[in-house]
Amino acid sequence: MLNSTIKKLWISFLFILAILFFSDLLIHRHDYFGIDGFFAFPSIYGFLSCIFLVFVSKAIGIFLKRPEDYYDE
Amino acid sequence: MTSSLLHPGIILIAFGLFIPLIKNRLIVLLFPIASFIILFSLDNGTIIKLDYGNYELILLSIDKLSRLFSYIFLLILFATAIFSINQDNKSEISSAFVYVGSSISVVLSGDLITLFIFWEIMAITSTIVIWSGSKQSYYPGIRYLAVHLLGGSILLIGIIGYANTTGTLAFGLMSPDNIFSYFVLAGFLINAGAPPFSSWIPDAYPSASWSGTVFLSAFTTKTAVYVLIVGYAGYQFLIYVGIFMIFYGIIFAILENDMRRILSYSIVNQVGFMIVAVGIGTEIAINGASSHAFTHIIYKALLLMSAGSVFYITGRTKCTDLGGLYKTMPLTMICGIIGALSISAFPLTSGFISKSLTVQATVYEELKILWLLLTMASAGVFLHAGIKFPWFVFFQKDAKIKAQDPPKNMRFAMILLSALCILIGVFPGVLYSILPYDVKYVPYTLDHVSSQLQLLMFSGLAFFILLKYLKRTLTITLDFDWFWRKFGVLVVSLFDTYLLKKVHTLIHSIDNLGTQTIRSLHKHSGPSGMLGRSWSTGNMALWTAILLGLFLLFYLFA
Structure with a gap:
């Protein structure tokens, strides 16, 4: 893809993210457990969860990753 | 009577066995439709029952949950049959149909024995689906089969124990106080891909063909989910x-x-x-x-x-x-x-x-x-x-x-x-x-x-x-x-080089001892041995006469 197309895609993606993030000002979300009533909780929690999961798998990968032919006789 | 003997799962198994004879693959698409029509026309309740000694085998019993699972199994079989029309490997398609038929039979079964039988047919036919992939599918298929036969054995221990201790084979919510219900649970969980046996899924499924993997993805784990819902809902573990x-x-x-x-x-x-x-x-x-x-x-x-x-x-x-x-x-x-x-x-x-x-x-x-x-x-x-x-x-x-x-x-x-x-x-x-x-x-x-x-x-x-x-x-x-x-192979090879030699000499000496014992037994009690050979009638008569004579003498002097 052209660099300019990629740039446009990024801009529209960030625009959507901003709308969703600030939609919390208008939409009253239920809070069942207290913590989830926090401003833009799903955005923040989703983002941090993914970073956490990627780094956990990276850490596990250090110990458990092997070359593809590991099991070949 | 005959109409009530139509079983949506078993009929699919029968159809599946005929697939190798069918030239036009569009005909194959009719099978799931036929099975669907049968299932759709049946009311909820127990439909086919067999008496088996003290137990009752329930081959076909339908409720809302089993109907839901059977419908989705048939739907996905239909879609995958379309997807695989250009799959030339007929053993894959044929065994896939038997596999799906037995999955539906598991879901529609009302007792543990019927469930177990179809459970095992699933294990075997799905292995054939894997083997239909390529030459590289052989070892993953063997590993897959080994895990499922292990799971099946644990399940069977559980079922036999459960039936013996509770006196019933009916499959419903399993009693948490009965130790054997945990064997059954373990058997089910192995098919669901629970730890420590999760690896059979990523090991075996991707080694099937481009269409085989689609067939495999839907049935084994989801029948496991079904039986867990029926038997173990609310088990916090x-x-x-x-x-x-x-x-x-x-x-x-x-x-x-x-x-x-x-x-x-x-x-x-x-x-x-x-x-x-x-x-x-x-x-x-x-x-x-x-x-x-x-x-x-x-x-x-x-x-x-x-x-x-x-x-x-x-x-x-x-x-x-x-x-x-x-x-x-x-x-x-x-x-x-x-x-x-x-x-x-x-x-x-x-x-x-x-x-x-x-x-x-x-x-x-x-x-x-x-x-x-x-x-x-x-x-x-x-x-x-x-x-x-x-x-x-x-x-x-x-x-x-x-x-x-x-x-x-x-x-x-x-x-x-x-x-x-x-x-x-x-x-x-x-x-x-x-x-x-x-x-x-x-x-x-x-x-x-x-x-x-x-x-x-x-x-x-x-x-x-x-x-x-x-x-x-x-x-x-x-x-x-x-x-x-890896570890198992290592242990076996260590066993081979060190322990096995010693065991071998031990076995050899036991063997020698055995041979010698047998030889001496043969010498004395064999066909020509002192104690074993047959005697002539004359000899027998003579010895009997001598014995009787001795007995008479003994009697006279006593």
């Missing part, structure tokens, strides 16, 4: 098992390079969600588990069809070899993305209206930690399956592969399932009406839609920010199966 499977699936899929293995890890992840719901065990949770099984079967088959098409056309399965296919395989890409959005539970797709039930169940039960874990996992699903699969296969770099969309029948099957994913998502009422319990839950609220979109889109942001850490490498990841694929 299952929540922990499910959580482990959810995060195992995500983490291993993030590290994986092969697209079909990524999707296999994702099966473990999704079944984990269902098992958590079974562990919660409330009405809404059971609705969650069964509707999630229903929608998951569709979108996972769709994802594997998309991956299967890429494999069929390009012959490649590794993310490191793929990329840029959006230009040459646009329809495969669109259908793959619809599957990916569904598995991620995007609003307006089937995943959104099914997974929400399970998440909502944790809210009703006020399980805060579990809610946080499931929400984190929902973000993780988007990360490992929702974006990772389409991104690495259809976008990333341009791998400059010559390709085009697959043949008509494969395209049609993908379009059919894509349409179902969206229709179920847009009109949730249809699926909700066939769930085992009444549904009062409303998935489409502004609140819920906005929360879900925030969660998913910001997970997407995290994916692209972390892209350089997610770059695939030519590696595999060790799993529990290391213990029997």
Whole structure:
């Protein structure tokens, strides 16, 4: 893809993210457990969860990753 | 009488055995339709019963839950039969039909013996589906079969013990006080892909053919979910098992390079969600588990069809070899993305209206930690399956592969399932009406839609920010199966070189001793031995006379 197309895609993606993030000002979300009533909780929690999961798998990968032919006789 | 003997599962098994004789593959498509008509015409209740000594075998018993699972099995068999019309390997198609027929028979069985018999037929026929893949499928197939025969043996121990101690074979909620119900549970969990045996899924499924993997993805794990719902709803232990499977699936899929293995890890992840719901065990949770099984079967088959098409056309399965296919395989890409959005539970797709039930169940039960874990996992699903699969296969770099969309029948099957994913998502009422319990839950609220979109889109942001850490490498990841694929082999070879020699000399000396004993026995008691040979009549008479004479003398003098 052209660099300019990629740039446009990024801009529209960030625009959507901003709308969703600030939609919390208008939409009253239920809070069942207290913590989830926090401003833009799903955005923040989703983002941090993914970073956490990627780094956990990276850490596990250090110990458990092997070359593809590991099991070949 | 004859009409009541028609069994939707067994008839499919019978049809399956005839497939090698059928030339026109379109005829094969009629089989699931016939089975569907039979099932549809039957009322709920116990229909076929056999007396077997003190026990009663219930071959066919239908309720809302078993009907739901049978319908989705038939639907996906139909779609996959269309997808695989151009699969020339008839043993694969034939065994796949027997496999699906026995899965339906498991779901429709009312007692543990009938369940066990069809359970084992599933294990054998699914192994044949795997072996139909290629020469490389042989060892994964053997490992797959070994795990399932082990599971089957544990299940059989449980069933026999349970029947002996409780006096009943009926399959319903299993008594938590009976030790044998835990053997049955272990047998079921092995088929669900629970630890430490999760690795059979990513090991065996991707080694089947481009169509075989689609057949395999739907049935074994989901019959396991069905029997867990019936036998073990509300067993809290299952929540922990499910959580482990959810995060195992995500983490291993993030590290994986092969697209079909990524999707296999994702099966473990999704079944984990269902098992958590079974562990919660409330009405809404059971609705969650069964509707999630229903929608998951569709979108996972769709994802594997998309991956299967890429494999069929390009012959490649590794993310490191793929990329840029959006230009040459646009329809495969669109259908793959619809599957990916569904598995991620995007609003307006089937995943959104099914997974929400399970998440909502944790809210009703006020399980805060579990809610946080499931929400984190929902973000993780988007990360490992929702974006990772389409991104690495259809976008990333341009791998400059010559390709085009697959043949008509494969395209049609993908379009059919894509349409179902969206229709179920847009009109949730249809699926909700066939769930085992009444549904009062409303998935489409502004609140819920906005929360879900925030969660998913910001997970997407995290994916692209972390892209350089997610770059695939030519590696595999060790799993529990290391213990029997590597460690076990090492132990056996050590045994061979050191212990076996000593054992061998010992056995040899025992053998010698034995031979000598036998020889001496033979010498004295054999046919020509002093004690064993036959005597002539004259000799016998003489000796008898001598004995009688001695006896007379003894009598006279005593």
